[in-house]
Amino acid sequence: MNSVRILFFARLRETLPQAELEWPWASPGSVGDLKAQLRAQGDAWAALDGNILCAVNQTMVKLDAIVQPGDEVAFFPPVTGG
Template identity: 50%
Template sequence: MIKVLFFAKLREQVGRSEIELPALDSGSNVAALLDAVVAEIPEAEPVLRQGNILAAINQEMAPLSAIVADGDEVAFFPPVTGG
């Protein structure tokens, strides 16, 4: 299983704070996980496909090309700004 977390405004827009999905095929990346999330929550597609979403795997920032494995925790969140 892969635990998927949504933070900040994404959590509000998706309507959930987390979901669990079955492990993906070996070698699958964060982009493939996003596809699986959209398949599970179709109404979240506009939010998750906005192009500036950030991801972390096991609490470390990761690009969409990073490999996701069974047992990973993947978090998605909007870009943050300081000030």
Template identity: 50%
Template sequence: MVKVKFFAALRERLQCAELDIDSQPSDSVAEIRHRLLQQHPSWRRELLDNDVLCAKNFTFVDLQAAVNPGDELAFFPPVTGG
């Protein structure tokens, strides 16, 4: 099981703060995202946005990063500042 969290405007658009999803030891972030889209097809636009960032256990990762059961993934829009 992997805990998936959504932050900021992404959380608001998906109307979901967090959920748990089954995982296999050989999964990647892309595979977890694919599984999320299978369960929630209406999230396609938001999760496939090239600007959406992902962190695994509080460290930025790309879509090829390995995900292990017990990890925490966080998806969020790009950080902006002023």
């Protein structure tokens, strides 16, 4: 079965049950589709709601970006600083 590798950074890494995972992904779909599947896993995954950034294969993307089997997807909160 095909999959994507998903990485979580910053507060997501601390909040979610795991810092990275392999997720079944047999056909192309959007980052938004992937995020919705993850969110459906339960309460802890609500951390993916709101202003969360995403990169596919280390390139920043929006929710409508296509994810292919074998891609690496990273989710992280916006960086703030002063």
